[in-house]
Every structure is written in structure tokens, then in C-alpha cells.
Amino acid sequence: MTSRFRLLRACCMTLGLVILSGCAGIDPARYAAETPVLDMREYFNGTLDGYGMVRNRSGEVTRRFVVIVQASWAGEVLTLNEDFVWSDGKTENRIWTIQRRPDGSWSGKAAGVVGEATGTLSGNTFNFRYTFDLPVDDTRYEVQFDDWLYLIDERNMLNHAQISKFGVNVADLFISFNRRAGQ
Secondary structure, eight states, X not given: OHHHHHHHHXXXXXXXXXXXXXXXXXXXXXXXXXXXXXXXXXXXXXXXXXXXXXXXXXXXXXXXXXXXXXXXXXXXXXXXXXXXXXXXXOEEEEEEEEEEOTTSOEEEEOTTEEEXXXXXXXXXXXXXXXXXXXXETTEEEEEEEEEEEEEOSSSEEEEEEEXXXXXXXXXXEEEEXXXXXXX
């Protein structure tokens, strides 16, 4: 019985380590050599058009949207004023304020964000992680966003965010951003 217990305990510990290692995610530094290099001040300056969707954990698209982002800088603070129009006709406005910290990381705040978002810029990639107070019908859920933005070229960016609760992926968000020409 003792050897069975030890074997069971070892299996549980191994499974726990595998699960925890899966939660660690990708290190943004992996993209350090990717080009074109994302210059936050250059790309996020002016008007961006975005087209996106939310997909539940079963893979079903549950909502689609169009978003217009007005990006501007005041000194070292980036403001993203986002106006969403959802496929069900609802509209939403979210205003982000984002700035670079002295250590090179980024921090951000917006209505609905619990605490502070933290970001890492590396090569063509920006990773933003935060907890969000998400309203769904008559209930609110605190979910975690692991938000990845990939600069494709000077005008186009792809965004994929994994949305999780208790470490379990519950939805994915996809956005294609296009920076308007002449900006």
C-alpha cells in the first residue's frame, strides 16, 4: 500500500508540474529578432480600424465587432480611445492609458481592468496581461487576458487574446488592425 501511495503521489506531482508549466506561456523575448520592430509611438498614433470576433472555448464564434481606435500621445502616456460596434448592435467605449516604465516594461489602465495591466514589448510583438471585470448578461466575471499584438507591416497588426478563468481558457479574441494610410 505504501508503494502505491508513493506512486500515486509522484504521478499527481508530475501532473501538477505539467499543468503549471503550461500556464507559464510564451516568453515575449522569443520575438526579439522579429521584424518589422514595433515602435509603439509610431504605430499607435492616429486612427486604427479594427475588425474582430470572440470565439468560445468550443470554437464557436459568439460575437463579431468593428472598432475604431484613436491613438494619441501626451508626453510619455499613450491614450487609446476605442469605440466598438458589436454584431448585436451594442456599442461600447473603452479608454486605455498606457505608459512605459523605467525598467522598459509597460503598464496600462482602463475601466474594467482590475488593478493594472502589464506589458512587454519585444521585436514585432507586444504582450499585455491583465484581469478584467467582464459583464455577461446579469453576472460579472473576473477573467484574465493574455493579449498578444503582432506587427505585420507598417500598417497592419494582428491581435490574439486568450481569455481564461482559473487558468482555463474560456474564449479567444481576434482582431485585425489597420492603420489608416497617410498617418
